Amino acid sequence: MQKRISPAFYVVAIVYSFISLVPFVWSVYTSFKPTNGVYNTWVPFSKLTLNSYKYLLTSPQVSFMQWLLNSIIVALIVTIGNLIVNTLAGYAFARFKFPGRGPLFMVFLAVMMIPGQVVLVPMYILLAHLGWINTYQGLTIPFLMSPFMIFLARQFFLGMPNELEEAAKVDGLGAWGIFFRIFLPLARPLIATQTIFTFQGNWNSFLWTSLLESSQNMYTLPVGLNNLYGQYNAYWNQVLAGVLLLTIPMIIIFFIFQKQFVQGISTSGIK
Amino acid sequence: MKRTGSQRKSRFDQAMAGYLFLLPAIVSLCVFLIGPIIYALYISFFHFSFLDPQNKAFIGLKNYIHLFRDPLFLRALWNTTLYAIVVVPVQTAIALFLALTVNNLKGKTFFRIVYYLPTVTSTVATSLMFMFIFEPQGLLNNFLKVFGIHGPNYFNSPTFALPSIMAIAIWSSVGQYMIIYLAGLQDLPAEVYEAAALDGATGWRLLKYITLPLLKRTTFLNVVLSLIGTFQVFDQMDVISQGTGGPLNSTLSVVLDLFNQAMSQNMGYASAIGFVLFIIILILTVIQKYFFERNDEAGV
Numbered sequence: 001m002q003k004r005i006s007p008a009f010y011v012v013a014i015v016y017s018f019i020s021l022v023p024f025v026w027s028v029y030t031s032f033k034p035t036n037g038v039y040n041t042w043v044p045f046s047k048l049t050l051n052s053y054k055y056l057l058t059s060p061q062v063s064f065m066q067w068l069l070n071s072i073i074v075a076l077i078v079t080i081g082n083l084i085v086n087t088l089a090g091y092a093f094a095r096f097k098f099p100g101r102g103p104l105f106m107v108f109l110a111v112m113m114i115p116g117q118v119v120l121v122p123m124y125i126l127l128a129h130l131g132w133i134n135t136y137q138g139l140t141i142p143f144l145m146s147p148f149m150i151f152l153a154r155q156f157f158l159g160m161p162n163e164l165e166e167a168a169k170v171d172g173l174g175a176w177g178i179f180f181r182i183f184l185p186l187a188r189p190l191i192a193t194q195t196i197f198t199f200q201g202n203w204n205s206f207l208w209t210s211l212l213e214s215s216q217n218m219y220t221l222p223v224g225l226n227n228l229y230g231q232y233n234a235y236w237n238q239v240l241a242g243v244l245l246l247t248i249p250m251i252i253i254f255f256i257f258q259k260q261f262v263q264g265i266s267t268s269g270i271k
Numbered sequence: 272m273k274r275t276g277s278q279r280k281s282r283f284d285q286a287m288a289g290y291l292f293l294l295p296a297i298v299s300l301c302v303f304l305i306g307p308i309i310y311a312l313y314i315s316f317f318h319f320s321f322l323d324p325q326n327k328a329f330i331g332l333k334n335y336i337h338l339f340r341d342p343l344f345l346r347a348l349w350n351t352t353l354y355a356i357v358v359v360p361v362q363t364a365i366a367l368f369l370a371l372t373v374n375n376l377k378g379k380t381f382f383r384i385v386y387y388l389p390t391v392t393s394t395v396a397t398s399l400m401f402m403f404i405f406e407p408q409g410l411l412n413n414f415l416k417v418f419g420i421h422g423p424n425y426f427n428s429p430t431f432a433l434p435s436i437m438a439i440a441i442w443s444s445v446g447q448y449m450i451i452y453l454a455g456l457q458d459l460p461a462e463v464y465e466a467a468a469l470d471g472a473t474g475w476r477l478l479k480y481i482t483l484p485l486l487k488r489t490t491f492l493n494v495v496l497s498l499i500g501t502f503q504v505f506d507q508m509d510v511i512s513q514g515t516g517g518p519l520n521s522t523l524s525v526v527l528d529l530f531n532q533a534m535s536q537n538m539g540y541a542s543a544i545g546f547v548l549f550i551i552i553l554i555l556t557v558i559q560k561y562f563f564e565r566n567d568e569a570g571v
Contacts, residue, residue, distance in 0.1 A: 005375055009373075017382060122307035122314070122542070126303075207506065246396050247393065
């Protein structure tokens, strides 16, 4: 079905590409401007400098490297933890028969409807009692499970053919063997989708991290950057350099896993 | 005899494996979700401050009643509703428009990547990017000057602050909804189009009578996701107003109000806000479900 496409479509598509990209380009440009020229619209190429980046990465007043490290540690732990917990749970709901399976699954479905902010206060109280405010435990352990990802995992494993399991049983594999040797190696797309969205969600997380990080040594990047602007009164070139250092890792991951991102959103509608 | 014995053993093994696989998820669910939900409901009936637990007092429904007389909360609810009313339809419309535009183009992948970039970017990052662009002497006002328009100081103006945040939110998430639309377009049956082409339908008529009705389910999905997201808005408001919801509470959202109340130790009250938010989202979800089912009956 070959159709001729009007050039107007290309014009619209390109115009919106500009709208989408200009804020990024402008931030990159500003981050290279010298501090005394931040508010000049045009700064010649020869005047551009790496000073903002140098300031962020080396200034003793701003623990940017610590924030970056915190972000990486927390996002990695939360992502790996979620992968294990949600995949196991989804598999159990899809492939094992046991008393109470239906009602339990309904509970997981039901809590998906409750917005996370409802538990903001109790969670703060609980973590304060445990002494977990401003700790890695507090930033990771409460966030290792996602009902939505369990639901995705269940759907994925339900969609796999029963013959796989029958054949494995004939070969004498037990419940664990069937999971680890047969199903897990086939679950790559599921693992990819989960990894991408959990990592993204955690890397960009702001509400919970603002609640649980009050000491600047424990800031993750989004909280640190917000304070760079607010508390530290940093100049815009420095703030935007920080914005880019926060954004670039996510953009790289997005480029590498572009296909999985698109598939993930199309099948589940998540961000 | 032996066989049924081994079958029973296998069934027992399976159940044990099932519980074991679920154990971490169930522990997490109870400790960090269901437990806190019950506790949140409990303290929403109390006057309670974490720093001063001795003076905890049962006050029944007073937190909930007070909510609807509290000008701050009512303002937050109004701002959030307005935000949702503008952002949801505009975002959905632009997403649909872009999906239809890009769908048959060469270089579809390129456009898809470019439009989706804002969505993978942290909301803190996009908020800061736009705060600079929206400065009184910033890029936007310099651009408007070319057309002789004198732009305002967006985030210091009670009139312009919220609409500016709406614009940022739309820019940030259009890509996500566009991708859902593109997936919806992919699933449309080619036979319908061939039949329509035979009947001589083209262009706008094709769009109006074939494509849009067939995309109804996708549209509902997008609207619901977008509604739930907009009612939980926090990041942009917090970064841009630096937590105050200002100027003059014009950017105070429900979740920002909840957060600030919790931080100023009105913890029972903050929990009550959380439940009201939950009920609002629940009602929106039920309405959406009703629409879905009605559409299914109509065979759409």
